[in-house]
Amino acid sequence: MYKVSGKDISIECEYDKNQKKVWCILPITLPTSKIRLKRNGNEPIAPRNTEITDKDYIEWQISYRDPNGKLIEFGESLGKALNNDMNLKMEIKQVVEEYRNVDTFDKKFTIQRIEDKKHYNEFKLIYESTPILRLDDLTDNYYIDIILKQKQKAVGYQAMVFLYIPCEKVLSLKNKQKLIGRKAYQNEKAMVFLNNDHILGLLKSFLVASNTHRGDILNILRSLNINV
Ligand code: ADE
Numbered sequence: 001m002y003k004v005s006g007k008d009i010s011i012e013c014e015y016d017k018n019q020k021k022v023w024c025i026l027p028i029t030l031p032t033s034k035i036r037l038k039r040n041g042n043e044p045i046a047p048r049n050t051e052i053t054d055k056d057y058i059e060w061q062i063s064y065r066d067p068n069g070k071l072i073e074f075g076e077s078l079g080k081a082l083n084n085d086m087n088l089k090m091e092i093k094q095v096v097e098e099y100r101n102v103d104t105f106d107k108k109f110t111i112q113r114i115e116d117k118k119h120y121n122e123f124k125l126i127y128e129s130t131p132i133l134r135l136d137d138l139t140d141n142y143y144i145d146i147i148l149k150q151k152q153k154a155v156g157y158q159a160m161v162f163l164y165i166p167c168e169k170v171l172s173l174k175n176k177q178k179l180i181g182r183k184a185y186q187n188e189k190a191m192v193f194l195n196n197d198h199i200l201g202l203l204k205s206f207l208v209a210s211n212t213h214r215g216d217i218l219n220i221l222r223s224l225n226i227n228v
Helices: 074-084 088-099 196-209 211-223
Strands: 013-016 021-027 035-039 043-045 057-060 112-120 123-129 132-135 143-150 157-166 189-194
Touching (some): 013 074, 021 074, 074 088, 074 196, 074 211, 088 196, 088 211, 132 196, 143 196, 157 196, 189 196
Antiparallel strands (some): 035 057, 057 157, 112 123, 132 143, 143 157
């Protein structure tokens, strides 16, 4: 169990042998968690007060291990998919070879400040421009964004990986029906799937995000008996 502020926030992920994908159960009504609902690309919505539509997405800042080193979410999904699919190992090795020497996002790009000509009263107006890497040719209209942020307590940049899942593809845990066309119930949980294409997309994203993420992921792959 993984607790934050005394609350169990662990996410279960299980492999479905018939469908050949992993299903994870996500809380969708906790706005401070790593899971949010988003509309029009970037606008967070309150699912308890807003009817969910087929244009909305779940945004999931997916983790790979908890503070104790236990594999969770992406890490757990990777392990379970590998145990059940003999072809995945080879595909993972190919992705690692393709990405292991690519310059990482956090070193290659910077956040830029652009001074506007306009003023606001006595103040100069400055815009900040943040680079985002998007992988959007994933199946089922999923996509991944890697976003650069200033590190909070250190010098340099930090890369954040977000998976976007169309609500159209998400089922309510309660009745296994789609979420769309209604508001979310109190403490509602939803089922989302990760297929091999999504897993490989996340793998590429963490390998390119930063050296720290790359090192972590290579170690996880080694712990899963992949020789990388
Ligand atoms: N570390 C583990 N998961 C992460 C994510 N999704 N984004 C940034 N850092 C992470």
